[in-house]
Amino acid sequence: MTVHKSSEAPLVAGAPSPSASLPSSESGGSLREPLWLCLHFPLLALEALQQDEGAAALLDHSGQRLALCNGRALAAGLEAGLASATAYSICPPLQLFKPQPERSRQQLENLALWAGNFSAQISPLPPDSLLLELGSMLHYFGGLECFNQQLNRQLLRLGYRVQRASGHTPLAAQLLARAGHPVLLQGREAHMQQLKQLSVSQLELKPRLAAQLQGMGIRQLGDLLALPREALVNRFSPPLLEYLDRLSGARPDPQPPYQFPPQFERRQEFNREIGSSQALLFPLKPLLEALQGYLRHQGLQALRLQLQLDYRDGAGPSLELGHSGGASAASDWLELCRLRLESLTLQQAVLGLRLRVVQFRELEATPSDLFSQRRGDSDPDQLFSRLRIRLGEQAVQPLALAADHRPEYGWSTDCTANVKLSSRHQGRPGWLLKQPQRIETALVKQRLTIIKGPERICGGWWDQQAVRRDYYVARWPDGRLGWLFRDDRDGWYLHGWYG
Amino acid sequence: MATQADSLDGLLQQGKVWQATRPVMPQAESVSSGYPELDEMLPGRGWQPGELVELLYDREGSGELRMVLPALAALCRREEDLAGKKGWLLWVDPPHIPYAPALAEAGIDLSRILVVRSNSRRDRLWCLEQALKSGCCSAVLGWLPAGQENAVRRLQLAASESATSAFLFRPEACRSQSSAAPCRILLQSRQQGSDITLLKRRGGWPQPARRLLLGEEQILPAVTPVVARPQPQPVQLRRVK
Amino acid sequence: MTMFDSGASANPDTRPDTAGYAELHCISNFSFLRGASHPEELVNRAAGLGYRALALTDECSLGGVVRAWQACRALPATSPLQLIVGSEFHLDGCCLVLLAPDRDAYGQLSALISRCRMRCPKGEYLLQWDDLKEGVGGCLLLIRPKDNAELPPAAAGVSEWFSGRCWLLLERLLQQDDQQQRQRLQQLAQRLGLGLVCASDVHMHRPERQRLQDLLTAIRLGTSVQKAGLALAANAERHLRSLKKLNSLYDQALRRETLEIAGRCHFELSELRYEYPAELVPAGREANEYLESLLAEGIALRFPEGVPAEVQALIDKELELIRELGYAHYFLTIQDIVRFARSRDILCQGRGSAANSVVCYCLHITEVDPREVNLLFERFISRERDEPPDIDVDFEHERREEVIQYIYGKYGRERAGLAATVISYRAKSAIRDVGKALGMDESYLSWLISRLDRRDRDNPWLQQLLAMGGAQPAPLYRQFVELVAEILDFPRHLSQHVGGFVIAAGPLTELVPVENAAMAGRSVIQWNKDDLEALGLLKVDVLALGMLTAIRKALAALQNRQGQPLRIQDIPRGDSATYDMLCRADSVGVFQVESRAQMNMLPRLKPRRYYDLVVQVAIVRPGPIQGDMVHPYLKRRDGIETVDYPSTEVRAVLERTLGVPIFQEQVIQLAMVAAGFSGGEADQLRRAMAAWKRSGKLQQHQQKLIGGMLARGYSQSFAERICRQIEGFGEYGFPESHAASFALLVYVSAWLKCHHPTEFFCGLLNSQPMGFYSPSQLLQDARRHGVEVRPVCINRSHWEHSLEPAPVACDRAPRNPRSVLRLGFRLVKGLSRQGAEQLITRRPEAGYHSVADACHHCPLGRTDWDALAAAGALNQVSRHRYQARWELAAQSHYLELGLDQLPAGEGNLILDAPAEQEGLEEDFRHLGLSLGRHPLALLRERQLLDKCLSAEQLKQCRHGQLVRVAGLVTNRQRPGTASGATFVTLEDESGQINLIVWQATAKAQRRALLASHILQVSGVVEREENVIHVVAGRLRDISFMWDQLKPKSRDFR
Structure with missing residues (x-):
């Protein structure tokens, strides 16, 4: 196999894009041995959620027991299967997370994009592995050795716990990687040697089948392969033999490749609120890494990025970043983001961010405005955002009902709660004062006419805003109708007007 | 369109147009105020989208909201919304919190309400004008102090362009100032109900004040036996202008 | 202007008005997760406020009425309160309250509740308007219509169905639409020609309970108070309001009407009289005479050689009591059930105060021979105490269902029902439910629970819980702890009692409401056994006991081998080999005395006769242990301490237990003999003992006890010691009458194990699951006793x-x-x-x-x-x-x-x-077991157990010796007796090793203690008599060694 001379150039600095020129004309290409690489991220479901380094564990679906532990948690003596209460008592600072499959799925997709750095054909193996076709790529990297070095460097940057292995078939790479065996080999024989040592439980067979094999004393794949095929045919259903054939390569095993999207737009939600703009760089990094892989795979550079922050109460600022010449390296964009974020003061805590490429450039093409804006004036949302841009987020608010007996909590700006109108909402005034307004008792007694009440409202003991009030409707001397209450210290307050 | 409204307005100012029987804006159907007595007073038997209504009252609690809420509810019920999207009910700088339970009880779809708090007088006008011009509001409600009569003209123009219902709430002090609003109403609270005076209306002379309960009986059912309906008219007639 | 004057405008009569008030609509916490006060609290508060009457109207339930009734009876004569029995129903948005003015109406109401409940799965009910058409005409009906003050069309006939007995309910809860509601109701009342009466929809006795009431609402809806929103009550008005306030809310006519209605109600729960099933007495015969004839047959069987004179005297005395108190039917009922069991070859054994009588022996209800037990205690039936006789009958656990079905079959489901067990909030459930309802995270709550040490007597768990909130707990956390304390003992749902049957002469539903149990084909009544006892209603306890199954199977196997029938009464008594075995604590598998604590006691107590076993069964209980009765007893028994009695009366009570009270009965008798308690007072004391934690009433009794004893010349120290012992008894006192029956089974099972181990273990293994040990442990013990065991085999085994x-x-x-x-x-x-x-x-x-x-x-x-x-x-x-x-x-x-x-x-x-x-x-x-070598033997063979002694070798060690041992962890236990210690049992190839792990050791090595399967321990031998413990020092989890033994696939790890 020929060694490509340009392999010393680091990927980031612009090695040729894998998909830009598939080496169909490469000499010896058709004789290439098949080779696959599997990257297995055993803690992905946890790492997709955690944002610091402490001991952490993922709960199982019942929420009662641990399903995954990170390194620190293991070091503290925890293990999967422990009851959460026991785990707490062993390791009090433990952070527990409920599984969020959607977040893991998104992270795996980010990783698939990122893997565009290394291969033209990538297949995600949900929930936590990636399969990369390697046979046709090696010559770009100058052989397995150099490929490995580059892979190591990037994996390190990524910061995920990873197990990887090569295989002469997709299944072989997958099993070896999941088994945690760091194999990086070439050739069928070499791989089969390794595979034979896998225990039956590592073959990812249906539990029932694995148990059946173990129940016959068959412990390793080697044991299984040593049995006469005839005897196996007589005892096991066809899928097992098919499986073994796919593993050994006797039967083809096509893998559906990941379809890279035409647009690059990724969201990242945080598990906790981020209050400083610099701290946003941490979650931004994996997105930029994914961007780099995406751009390399597609043979593109990005000219302008848009970074949208999500505030606690809704959309936050949206930043545009430009690189006049176009760039693809994560490190370049990270630097630009850092500069831009330095000058940004956060008005609220940030709950998530979205990264989008506004403008691309093909590697050899000139920059051009691909996406012209189209505006429709009669779009209500347009008005909404225009008002918000000019006046600020807080200045434009929706209005909604809230379910609370305390009048000041009887409304809100949160439309998602979807509270229905109840009989408890009836007879209320159209205006509510921002703050109840103290009224002189004398005024109430001498000038106002109470015409309805009392309606007693007590509640809110649970959030330290307890109220104990008697509400009345009263007519003012000039005929207006007001809503007032007397609190438990006998003070009178105006709380609304029947406008 | 704009010139037509302008010239009409001009003509009206001069009192030259007299066409009470014909709807002036045939493209927009009027919206009932929800009070038959009030509809009777209004040209077109209801509020006319595109016509700025100027409501003069002195202090909150006079019936100013009750006067418009049924119409807002009616707008919400209307089918012909903008291209399948619902139009906003935009409240610009209301003096207090519009209380969601009361609005909902009045039949208003709260999801269509936006409350805007502007930072300055300039922003407030900008906001009102944008909203009226955009055509994506079912109704715009604004609170504007005295003065700024030019602004009223601009707003009336914007409202008529998009045929949007517009209510401008202003202090009674504005009464003496001339206004570009085609409809001006004075609202005064009384011991029972409120007095409503149509200071100015398109296609009609000012009318004497009438006393309306404006839904008071809903708030105070206990007083219903006292305030019988139909109500005798002990109200003295007041001729304006 | 006062707080309420505007609302009271409808009341022109402003004269002070002393007419009084009766609350006619009030639910307690027996309307589960709705009512926020105990019935007792409601009664006491209503009486305190000067109410004339209170109707307890729980939702489709009479579950709380007995407690309320008891509370009423306990009220001081100066502030009496009339209790009205009623129930509330919800239908089509209306709230209906039915009140029972007399016994007939009570029966109708009870039957209606049963009907509504039986239509639905457990915990639910369904009322239909048609149900009111007939059958409940004796009841008074109060209706609060839906908001719109209209009755649904289906209810049109109500005023006709309840002519002159129906009112509309006006309930002013200071809501937004109070005035409208009132107007509408008045109009409706006029239109329908019905009266109007006021009430308060009471949910709690004081407004301070609103917090708890909100919380219950959130729990009921499965949400948190923060999210419950408008489902919560808007205010706290649904409490028992003061008369002054009621005066301002309702005009006099409305209030007077409440008294009118209360005046029509005469029913008292004490009118409920139990009538016995009549069919047990053959036609034309009289119950007492029939019982005597059955007894005569029994006597002939039991005493074929003639009745000894003193036994005959006892029989006469017992019969006289039975006749006098009218309990013949009760004995006939039990006799009938036992006779059925015997006819089906189901082994059974009675216990309880009345069970240990000659009458019961002769009726074959018990096998305890009165000649064998020195029946010094006379607790057969007490004339003074006026309490029903108490007989529990244990049946073979696998066949109890046959007995239950016999009862259902004989009396029908409408006449026989199981007593309820009210499941109440306890620490764990309270923390979990309260925490969730306050929006706290479930895993956090589990963590809190896991950190509580409920055995720590110096630091009650509620205090520990508060401490976990930190030095300055957040306000919500403080509320959390307060609410947990408040909700404790609140009933949460009804469950079925293990076997307490109530059998009635007529339909049971007219006596007490019946509802479906979770188990298909079973019904539960709404009262628990305390309620039944309070009303003097009789129940028959049909219980399941695994050991009876085991004994029957062992006896059958023996009979098979020896070819002749062997019954319990054929087993020779006083067998010394059997007692020798028990003295060696060789008691794995033996009834009652096989636990570790019992095994520790056997070599010290050295039982040699039947009565020793009675003591043995009762003494190893938290009560006597906490009351510090064990050591004095042992010392006196061994002659180290002299036995003295402060008086001859006390001597008569305590002589059989060497001056130390060990049984519950002795405490009661002491109270009567030494402190001058009347029979009734002593009985109250017994109940207070059973529930002293909940009611805290024990203290009153204690003062009275000490006072009584001092007055009778007993020393202060004696009085205090008795009190301390009573307190220790608490919930755990064990009655002698039960111990006597159990002791018989101890002896029988020990005899079988001693003389016929193969049959004994066969019977025991065939009765699993039961007892203290797993089949594996039983089998190892069997093999150590020379039983030969063969594996399961396709060609040899049976089921x-x-x-x-x-x-x-x-x-x-x-x-x-x-x-x-x-x-x-x-x-x-x-x-x-x-x-x-x-x-x-x-x-x-x-x-x-x-x-x-x-x-x-x-x-x-x-x-x-x-x-x-x-x-x-x-x-x-x-x-x-x-x-x-x-x-x-x-x-x-x-x-x-x-x-x-x-x-x-x-x-x-x-x-x-x-x-x-x-x-x-x-x-x-x-x-679940193996006939192969013990795992520890394999480890030892591989020399993995460095210098570890085996259980057998441990027996040769001296006190204080440093040792190392290892074994499979078979049991971890934190007994209530020794605070802070964990008892761990290890098992190796030669036997059991008992570890004591003190708290400090446990804390430092928690992981190894809690998670290990195979444990290696270094520690110190502690030896007393023949009891050997190892006090653990260092613990080492060596579970991994087992994996090392296995041939491994070379897994990549």
């Missing part, structure tokens, strides 16, 4: 464990041939009984000769075959498990293809046999 004749070359006398124990298929996990039966019926004389042969004969399912192979049951026909599975795989494959047998040509492949460790593991996994 149950069975006995096979021993090999002929046996040295025992042929008259008494030895047996060996063959394990049965019931041990095989995953094997269906049906499959096993098939295997047995189709089994050829000579057995199956191969897997293929067996498959050919028996079309069992795949799971059954797998289970058999896994259990090693096929080893006889196919070498070992691996081979069996290999052969089965081919069989099932070919059976699926419809072929008769394997095609030739595959050849006979012989697989390697499993290693010993693998065999053991599969044994444990699929059988």
Whole structure:
């Protein structure tokens, strides 16, 4: 196999894009041995959620027991299967997370994009592995050795716990990687040697089948392969033999490749609120890494990025970043983001961010405005955002009902709660004062006419805003109708007007 | 369109147009105020989208909201919304919190309400004008102090362009100032109900004040036996202008 | 202007008004998760406020009325309160309250509740308007219509159905639309021609309970108070309001009407009289006379040689009491049930105060021979105490259902029902529910619970809980702790009592409401056993006892071998070999005395006679231990301490227990004899003891006790000691009357173990699950006693464990041939009984000769075959498990293809046999026990247990010696007696090793203590008499060693 001379150039600095020129004309290409690489991220479901380094564990679906532990948690003596209460008592600072499959799925997709750095054909193996076709790529990297070095460097940057292995078939790479065996080999024989040592439980067979094999004393794949095929045919259903054939390569095993999207737009939600703009760089990094892989795979550079922050109460600022010449390296964009974020003061805590490429450039093409804006004036949302841009987020608010007996909590700006109108909402005034307004008792007694009440409202003991009030409707001397209450210290307050 | 409204307005100012029987804006159907007595007073038997209504009252609690809420509810019920999207009910700088339970009880779809708090007088006008011009509001409600009569003209123009219902709430002090609003109403609270005076209306002379309960009986059912309906008219007639 | 004057404008009469008030609509916490006060709290508060009457109207329930009634009776004469029994229903948005003015109406109401409940699954009810049409005409009806003050069309006839007995309910709760509501109601009342009456929809006795009420609402709706929103009450008005306030809310006419209605109600719960089922007495005979005739038959059987004079005197005395108090039917009922059981060969044994009587002995209700027990105590039935006789009957646990079905069959479901057990909030459930309802995270709550030490008496768990909130707990956390404290003991739902039956002469539903139990075909009444007792209603306890099953099976096996019937009464009493065995604490499997604590006591107490066993059973209980009665008793018994009595009366009470009160009855008698308590007072004391934690009433009794004793000349120290002992008894006091019955079974099971271990263990294993030990532990003990055990085998086993004749070359006398124990298929996990039966019926004389042969004969399912192979049951026909599975795989494959047998040509492949460790593991996994070597023996053989002593070697160690031991962890226990210590039992190939792990050690090595399967321990031997413990020092989890033994695939790790 020929060694490509340009392999010393680091990927980031612009090695040729894998998909830009598939080496169909490469000499010896058709004789290439098949080779696959599997990257297995055993803690992905946890790492997709955690944002610091402490001991952490993922709960199982019942929420009662641990399903995954990170390194620190293991070091503290925890293990999967422990009851959460026991785990707490062993390791009090433990952070527990409920599984969020959607977040893991998104992270795996980010990783698939990122893997565009290394291969033209990538297949995600949900929930936590990636399969990369390697046979046709090696010559770009100058052989397995150099490929490995580059892979190591990037994996390190990524910061995920990873197990990887090569295989002469997709299944072989997958099993070896999941088994945690760091194999990086070439050739069928070499791989089969390794595979034979896998225990039956590592073959990812249906539990029932694995148990059946173990129940016959068959412990390793080697044991299984040593049995006469005839005897196996007589005892096991066809899928097992098919499986073994796919593993050994006797039967083809096509893998559906990941379809890279035409647009690059990724969201990242945080598990906790981020209050400083610099701290946003941490979650931004994996997105930029994914961007780099995406751009390399597609043979593109990005000219302008848009970074949208999500505030606690809704959309936050949206930043545009430009690189006049176009760039693809994560490190370049990270630097630009850092500069831009330095000058940004956060008005609220940030709950998530979205990264989008506004403008691309093909590697050899000139920059051009691909996406012209189209505006429709009669779009209500347009008005909404225009008002918000000019006046600020807080200045434009929706209005909604809230379910609370305390009048000041009887409304809100949160439309998602979807509270229905109840009989408890009836007879209320159209205006509510921002703050109840103290009224002189004398005024109430001498000038106002109470015409309805009392309606007693007590509640809110649970959030330290307890109220104990008697509400009345009263007519003012000039005929207006007001809503007032007397609190438990006998003070009178105006709380609304029947406008 | 704009010139037509302008010239009409001009003509009206001069009192030259007299066409009470014909709807002036045939493209927009009027919206009932929800009070038959009030509809009777209004040209077109209801509020006319595109016509700025100027409501003069002195202090909150006079019936100013009750006067418009049924119409807002009616707008919400209307089918012909903008291209399948619902139009906003935009409240610009209301003096207090519009209380969601009361609005909902009045039949208003709260999801269509936006409350805007502007930072300055300039922003407030900008906001009102944008909203009226955009055509994506079912109704715009604004609170504007005295003065700024030019602004009223601009707003009336914007409202008529998009045929949007517009209510401008202003202090009674504005009464003496001339206004570009085609409809001006004075609202005064009384011991029972409120007095409503149509200071100015398109296609009609000012009318004497009438006393309306404006839904008071809903708030105070206990007083219903006292305030019988139909109500005798002990109200003295007041001729304006 | 006062707070309420505007609302009271409808009340022109402003004169002070002393007419009084009766609250007619009030729910307690027996309307589960709605009412926020106990019935007692409501009664006391209502009386305190000067209410004339209170109607307890729980929602479709009478669950709280007995408690309310008791509370009413306990009120001081100065502030009496009339209790009205009623119930609330919700239907079509209306709230209906039905009140029972007299006994007939009560029966109608109770039947209506039962009808509504029986229509629905447990916990729900359904009322229909038609239900009111007839059958409840005696009740008074109050209706609060839906908001719109309209009755639904279906209710149109109500005023007719309840002519003159129906009112509309006006309830002013200071809501937004109070005035409208009132107007509408007045109009409606006018239109329908009904009266109007006021009430307060009471949910709690004081407004401060609103917090708890909100919380209950959130729990009921499965949400948190923060999210419950408008589902919560808007204010706290649904409490018992002061008369002054009520005066301002309602005009006089409305209030006067409440008294009118209350005045029409005369029903009192004490009118409920139990009537006995009549059919037990043959027509034309009289109950007492019939009982006597049955007794005469019994006497002839029990005393064939003639009745001793003192026994006859006792019989006469008992009969006289029975006749006087009218309990003949009760004894006849029990006798009938027991007779049924005997006719079906179901072993049973009565216990309880009345059970240990000569009458019961002669009626075969108990086997405790009155001549054998020195029945010094007279607690048969007490004339003074006016409490119903108490007889519990234990039946074989596997066959109790037959007895229950007999009762249902005989009396019908409408006449027989199980008593309820009210499940109330306890620490864990309170923390969990309150926390969730306050929006706290569930895993956080589990963590809190896991950190609580509920045994710590110096630091009650509520205090610990508060401390966990930090020095300055957040306000919400403080509320959390307060609410947890408040909700404790609140009833949460009804469950069925283990076996307390109420059997009535007429329909039971007219006595007490009946509802569906969770178990199909069972119904539960709404009262628990305390309620029944308070009303003097009789219940019959039909309980299940595993040991009776085991004894019956062992006796049957013995009879089979010896060819002659053997009954409990045939077993020779006073057998010294049996007592020797018990003194050695060789009591694994023996009834009641097999726990570790009991085993520790046996060598010290050294039982030599029946009464020693009675003491033994009762003394190892938290009560006597906490009351510090054990050591004095032992010292006196061993003659180290002298026995003295402050008076002859006390001597009479305490002599049989050497001056130390050990039984509950003695405490009661002491109170009467030494402190001058009346029978009734002593009985109250007994109840207070059972519930002293909840009511805190014990203190009053204590003062009275001490005062009484001092007045009678007893010393202060004696009085205080008695009090301390009573407090220690608390909930855990054990009555002598029960201990006496249990002691008999102790003796019988010990005798069987001593003389016929094979049959005994066979019976025991066939009665699992029961007792303290796992089958594996029982089997090891059996083998140590020389029982020969054989594995489960496809060609030999039956469903149950069975006995096979021993090999002929046996040295025992042929008259008494030895047996060996063959394990049965019931041990095989995953094997269906049906499959096993098939295997047995189709089994050829000579057995199956191969897997293929067996498959050919028996079309069992795949799971059954797998289970058999896994259990090693096929080893006889196919070498070992691996081979069996290999052969089965081919069989099932070919059976699926419809072929008769394997095609030739595959050849006979012989697989390697499993290693010993693998065999053991599969044994444990699929059988729960193994006949192979003990795992610890394997570890020792590999020299993995460096210098560890075996259980056997430990017996030779001296006190204070440093040792190292290792074993499988079979039990971890934190007994209530020794605070802070954990008891761990280890097991090795030679026996059990008892560890004591003190708190500090446990804390430092928590992980090893809690999570290990095999534990190695360094510690110090503690030896007292023949009891050996190891006080643990260093713990080491060596579970990993077991894995090291196994042949490993080279897993990449």
